[in-house]
Amino acid sequence: MYSDKFGRLMLGLCSRKPTSVVRSPAGRSAFSWTSVCKQRTLWLQRSACLEVRQHVLPCQISSARSASQTTVDPDEVKRFQSLASKWWDERGEFAALHSMNDLRVPFIRDNLLNMHRRRQPGKPLAGLKILDVGCGGGLLTEPLGRLGADVLGIDPVADSIGTARLHSSCDPDLCERVRYRACTLEELSAEGEGGEEGAGRFDAIVASEVVEHLADLETFAFCCNHVLKPDGSLFITTINKTNLSYALGIVAAEQLLRIVPSGTHDWEKFISPVDLERLLESNGFSVQSVRGMMYNPVSGSWSWTDSTAINYALHAVKLREEPQPDRAEAEADSPDPEYQAHAAAAHN
Template sequence: MFSNKFGRLMLGLYGWKMSAVCGVVQSSAGRSGFSWTAVCKQRTLWLQRSTCLKSQHHTVPCHISARSASHTTVDPDEVRRFQSLASKWWDEQGEFAALHAMNDLRVPFIRDNLLSVHRARHPGRPLAGLRILDVGCGGGLLTEPLGRLGAKVLGIDPVEDSISTAQLHSSYDPDLCDGVSYRACTLEELSAEEEGGAEEPGAAQFDAVVASEVVEHLADLETFAFCCSHVLKPGGSLFITTINKTNLSYALGIVVAEQLLHIVPSGTHDWEKFISPEELERLLESNGFSVKSVEGMLYNPASGSWSWTNSTAINYALHAVKVRDDAQPDQTEDSSSHSEDAATHS
């Protein structure tokens, strides 16, 4: 999540060369005796230590961390943090201003990729007939516009006050009554509901799962990926927007914002939870997904708007599709068919 102050700082720093990030900045950082070289060395040592630990425990896949032991996506510290912000979701000039602006990119990104698979049958409501799960929906900033496109959208969030805010806000729009609903629960709870009844409400019921600005706040990405696959229909889409794990994101999100300028409270961002597109792709592929596209995103604090960019150094959007269970048999059948045709012609 971005604060307005953090956003204003980001634009100027984004233009730096990466070498400048790893150098000594002759500015307010220099006057305070702060050394970017020391920062980079500290991070390098941390990475080396992490690599050593992984090599010592080589039987554990690279995308599984110690936090996976809990088998829950919920981080209690994150829940408490968002609990304190639950009443501010719909303040377009407040803490979530950048998320409101992000809808200009993420809504078309979701819509267009879904329409590439599902043809629009209702003019003005292109997503009609599709079921979408919005994981970590907060106050419903993304849930509502997806509902207005015609989809049946379920927003879930472990913060009950955020769900109350979302329910109250959507109640003001009669057009959302039938298409949008909310539940205060976790992804793993929803996924496990198949064990509670014959209708299996948690299993393979959604055409798409959306997790926008969520994965960097989760306690267990392995459980997240597994549950997303479980609740998606074969061929269903997964949409993620998040923060990359780079020198730049470390400098902006941890060192500058928290340690140097104290723009946001210490602990707001956990760099260990950031994930690169490559690592996220490996994680998803190991859970039955095929990544279709990854796009870089850039926030301009001067205009308060987002734009697509070739760089994924800070923010990026990802679209993946759950591999169909019958994909292999189809391929085998096609191969057999081609072989028979070839034999016939010969």
């Protein structure tokens, strides 16, 4: 009875007041940086980092940030530690994530194909390196590997990585393309240029249903930029920060219908598409598209919608840095001061 009522309620509310998709800075409503998910002090830290960035190598910057800041919330780690053995139960706590693959896998695949123009029958993503951040038990890592990509899944919960490795070992087709590591994004970023994964090594990063569990979104965005190649893609699916997302995503889904375990989400950590785009733009990304997503608990399926009021998927691209002229070249191109003095005297 509750499921049927909830399904009708969500369908009605989501279709009644669609939220426009955000693709460009134009037309934004007023933005208050201090309201974004308890990140009130992070902009100042970011500004301090920018002052020294011109004099420090990227890998050194990443190492310094990872030493003092972390994306990991210890409470979230404990929560997912208790669920580590349940990732592949398609009717259990992660049932909604299993069915979400019907949307998020094609969303990632099609946008990458548009970016790279590759076509290989059966393995359309062959040759691409993808990082799956917060991979859990590998629910999204494995499908991307089956599409031909070389995928590294990382997660701070070691037991979840153990579950992912065990499950992928049952499929010989994944052995050479899917790997897992129990580590954080900032640890991977700190490996620098010389590391196996290192800086600028990935064609794409996937963070699906992850950012709403992180302790530091600024560090997350910074490290994503660091490990991505120029023109690399960042894919995020998450929950909007609205009254409707609280009512349906927490009260109904966690407390009434028990679709997800109680306490899984903290509404204060949710972030709107506008705020997330602003965060990514400040870290060298350009948002290409934002699409609304809706879950129907009656059918257990996901569908695309014009409304981003609850869930949404975002695709952003790392911008190429403008090459800075070499100092020696700049000095060579500028007139010699002594020559300028002689030229001025001759003119006079």
